Amino acid sequence: MLRVEARSKLTGREVFIDDLPAEDIWWAGTVRSSLPRGRIRDIHFGSGIDWSSLIVVDHRDIPGPNEVQMIERDMPVLAADVVRHVHEPIVLLAHPSRRIVRQAVQAISVTIDPDEPMLDFRHPPTPQQIQYGSDNVFKKLKIEKGTVDEALAAAPIVVEGEYETGAQEHVYIEPQGMQAQVENDVLVVKGSMQCPYYIQHALMHALNRNEKQVRVIQTATGGGFGGKEDYPSIIALHAALLAIKGNRPVRLIYDRQEDMAATTKRHPALIRHRTGVDHHGRLLVQDIDVLLDGGAYVTLSPVVLSRSIIHAAGPYHCENVRIQGRVVLTNSVPFGAFRGFGAPQSQFANERQIDRIAHELNIDPVQIRKINLIKDGQTTATNQVINDGADRIQVLDRAIDLAEYHDRKKAHEVFNVQHPTLRRGIGVASFFHGAGFTGSGEVQLASQIHIHGRPDGILEVRSSNVEMGQGALTVFTQIVAERMAYDQDYIVIVAADTSVVPNSGPTVASRTSMIVGKLLEQACDDLSRQLNGESNTDGTALKDAIIRWHHIRPDQELIGKAQYNMPPDIHWNDLTYEGDAYSAFAWSTHIAEVEIDLRTFVIRVINFTAVQEIGKVLNETLARGQIQGGITQAIGWALLEQCHWNNGSMQNNNLSDYVIPTCPDVPPIAVEFLESPTPHGAQGAKGIGELPMNGPAPAILNAIAQATGADPRSIPLTPEQLMETLLT
Amino acid sequence: MQVLLPQTLDEACTMLAESQGRAVPIAGGTDLIVHWPCNIEAHQKAYLDISTLDELKFITLSGDSLIVGAMTTFWETITSKQVESEFPLLVQSAKEIGSVQIQTRGTWAGNIANASPAADGVLALMAYDASVTLISTHGTREIPLHEYFLDYKCSQRQPDELIHSFCIPRRSFTFDYFEKVGSRQAQTITKVGVAITNSSSGWRVVANSVAPMVRRCYQVEQLLEKKARIQQPDDLLAALDQDVSPIDDIRSTAAYRRCVLSRLIYYALREHCPWYS
Structure with missing residues (x-):
C-alpha cells in the first residue's frame, strides 16, 4: 500500500508546527543560563528595548509547582534561584516580531554566582559537587544471577575491558516547536511530539489545571528518535506560560543551533x-x-x-x-x-x-x-x-x-x-x-485504544501514538484493513488530540506496531463482537453492518475498545x-x-x-x-x-x-x-x-x-x- | 540590512567606493548564509550583490593563460571540458566543495574573497600559480595568489576593490595531484588538504587547513627540486614544520593534520618520483 502521508510529504503540503498560519502569533524566545552551576543574583533588562511591548515570564508566573512532571519532579520549568546547566531556561519572552524577540533575549543579562560544577561523570564527585542525594547518583540498579565471585575465581580465563560511548544528537529534520493558546479557558497546545499525554500531564501539574482544561494536539512531526519524548514537555510549558500570561497565541520554535545546544542527547x-x-x-x-x-x-x-x-x-x-x-x-x-x-x-x-x-x-x-x-x-x-x-x-x-x-x-x-x-x-x-x-511498565501504562465505526461506514482509529516518519499511520491502517478485511480507503487514523483520543501510551520503546498494534487488533475484534459477531472476513458486509447499526441507533457511538492487560505468562519482579x-x-x-x-x-x-x-x-x-x-x-x-x-x-x-x-x-x-x-x-x-x-x-x-x-x-x-x- | 544592486561592473565599483568600505560584496552568498540565522551582526550590514553582473561571468582560454571571471561558479568549471582537460585540479577541487547546490551558486571569486584557510578552490588555484585581478574606480591591479593572503581571513584586497577575475598561466604539467581530507565523504569542511603540481616552472606544493591561510609549502618544494631522498612520511616533517602551523580546533587536531599532510604528500609522490627513495 502507498504510505498514508506520502503525497502530502512529497508535495510539501504537510503542515508542520511552524507552517501553521502566523497572523496574530506572538513569537517566543528563551533567556538561558551561561554557566553550568550557580546561584542567580540578578536579572538585568537592558536598554533599547520597549519591555512593556513584550510578554515576560519568569518562575513567579507559574501557577502550580515549578516542576516538570517526568519520572521525578526535580527539573524546574524555569530556574528560580539556582542553575544546574548551561542553557537552563530562566526567562521567557514573546513579541509579535520575531526580530524583536531575538534582540530582547540578547538584551537580558543574568548575573550568576558560580558554584563548582560536576563535569566528568567518570570520576566521583567532591563534596562541593554533590547536588543530588548524598552521592549525585540518580538511580542504581542491579541484576544478579548465579554466583559471580565464585565463578570468577574458578574461571580458567578472565578477560577484562573498559568501553566508552559518547553523546549523540538526534538531528531530527524538524527542530522542536510548540504553539499555545487559551480557548474558552482551555489551554490548547500544538506541536512536534512523540507523547501527547506526557505533555498534557506536565501542563496539568505545573499550571494547576485539570485534564479538561488542557488539550494537546500533535502536528506533523519531522522525526523524533526519542528527542521528542521528554523535551517537548518543557517547550510546551514555556509556550503555555507565555500564552496564559499574555492571553495571546504564542509560538516557540527552536532554530537548529538552539535545538542542538539546549535539548537532550544520548547518554554517554x-x-x-x-x-x-x-x-x-x-x-x-x-x-x-x-x-x-x-x-x-x-x-x-x-x-x-x-x-x-x-x-x-x-x-x-x-x-x-x-x-x-x-x-x-x-x-x-x-x-x-x-x-x-x-x-x-x-x-x-x-x-x-x-x-x-x-x-x-x-x-x-x-x-x-x-x-x-x-x-x-x-x-x-x-x-x-x-x-x-x-x-x-x-x-x-x-x-x-x-x-x-x-x-x-x-x-x-x-x-x-x-x-x-x-x-x-x-x-x-x-x-x-x-x-x-520494561517489566511491569506496560501494565502501569494500561494503554487504551479505540476504533470507531462511523455512521458513514468509515473505521476511525483513535490512538495517542503518532506518526513521526516511522510509518505508524500506514501500519495502523494496514493492521485494521487486514483484521477487518476492510478497504484501506475507508480507514482513517485521527490526529493525536488528547481531547479526542484515549491514552494508548507514548510513541517510544519500539512499542507502537507491536504492543499498540496488538491492542488495535483487539479493538477491531471488540467492534465486530458488537455487530453481533458479524464476520470480519468480508469487509463490505462489515461496512454495511456498521451503517445498519447506526441506522437502528441514530444517536449512539459504535466503539471497539481495548486496554492492555499483562499476558498471564509474563512475570517480572521490579525489586x-x-x-x-x-x-x-x-x-x-x-x-x-x-x-x-x-x-x-x-x-x-x-x-x-x-x-x-x-x-x-x-x-x-x-x-x-x-x-x-x-x-x-x-x-x-x-x-x-x-x-x-x-x-x-x-x-x-x-x-x-x-x-x-x-x-x-x-x-x-x-x-x-x-x-x-x-x-x-x-x-x-x-x-x-x-x-x-x-x-x-x-x-x-x-x-x-x-x-x-x-x-x-x-x-x-x-x-x-x-x-x-x-x-x- | 541593505542590498545594493548594481547593473554594471562600473556601477558596482562606484557603489563600493561610495559605501566607503561599508558594503560587503556577495556573489553566490553561500558563505554568508551558513551563519545567517545566528549572526545577528550580519543582518545590520550592507551588501553589494554582484551576482547579476554578466561581465564577470566568463571562462577564456587565450594563448598563454586561462582567465576566469569572478562570477564563474564551481559548477561551470566542473562542466567545462577545456578546464577539465588542461587544469584537472580545478575540477577535482570544485567537486569537493559543498553539495551540487553549493557548487551551482558558489563562485571561485567568493572562495578567494572569503580568505578561509580551508578554501579548497584556492588550494588548486595556488598550485597552478594563479593570480588575482582586482578592480576598483582607481583601475585594476594583479596580485599573485600566493602573495594575496596576509593572515586568517585577511587579504590584500581593499574594501573598495572587487575581484574581477583570476588568471592561470598555461603550462605543460608533468604531475598534478589534489586530495582533500574532511570529516566525511561529502559536504565537508577540509581538515587537511593538499594540491601538488610539477611543470617547467618547478614544483608547487600547497596545503590548506594547516595554517591561518592556504599555504605554499616552499621548504617541501625545495626538497623536491633538490630531489632529496625521502624514505618515509616523517622525512618531510622538518620541512613541513617550517611551512605550516596546524592547530587543534573543533574539526581536528594539530597532530593529525601534521601527520596526515606528510603522508598525503609522501604517498602522492612515491609512485611518481623514481629518486624518491
Missing part, C-alpha cells in the same frame, strides 16, 4: 567488563558495570539505565551474571531518550568484549557467538526463559552466508598483504532488543530485577566491512549486512527503512558524531561542525528478515524501531580491529583517535 556511557570463559570460549561468568552520564536532571535516566543493564550481557546464555548500573548527575545539559535507550551503549561494550575474548583465545568471532547464543529454554541475565521458537544461531548463520563472511574475510587478508595503504576487515555483532516498556523483562525480543546479527586508509586514518564502511528475526514483517518497505535508517544513524554514532563539550554544553551545535553521515558515507546495506511470530504483537510482529541502533557500532569496531590489529574501545572512533591508537 562508561562500561566495564570482567568475563570468565573456558578454553572453548564458553561464557562462565559476566561481571558488568554500567555507568551513565545523566546530565543535570533525572529526565528519563532511570529507565534508560534499566534498559541498558537488561541488555548489557547480550543475547547469550550464561549461568553467572552480575550487572550493576548507575546513572549520575553532571552539570551538563540533561541527557534523555534516544533510539535504543541505553541498549546501544551496553551492547557496544558487550560485543567488543566478545570479540576481544575470541581474539585472546584465538577462536573465530562467529564461533564464540554460536557457542553462547541463547537456545530455546535457556535464560537471559534476568533469568527470563527464552522460548519463542526463534533460532538465534540461524540468524547468525544467515548473516554469515548473506555477507559471504568467510570468503570476504580471506579476500581481505590477501588484500591487506598486497595493498600499501589500505586495510580491510569484516566484523560481526549479535544482539537483541526488547520491545515495549530483584528478575523475570520477564520484555514480552518479546527481536534478535539480530550485523556484519560490517570496513576499509581504512592508513595515510589518513579515514574509516569507510564499505558493505553492511543485517539479518533480523522480528516476529512478522508487517510492511516490508517500512521495516527495511527502519533497519537501514537505524544502521545509518549508528554509523554516525560510531564514527562521525562527536559532541565537543565545554562546561557541559555542546560547542559544535550546528550542522557544519556536528557531522552526520551523508549518502556516500553509507554503504550498500543488505537486509533480510526471519519470522517467528510472537503472540504478544500485532500479527506476530515484534518491535524493530530501536533494534538496528545496537549492532553497527560494535560490528564496525570489530572490523577495524581485525583490519588493523588495533584494539579500539571507545566511540566515536574518529580518524584522529584511530591515529592515536595505531601510532602509540
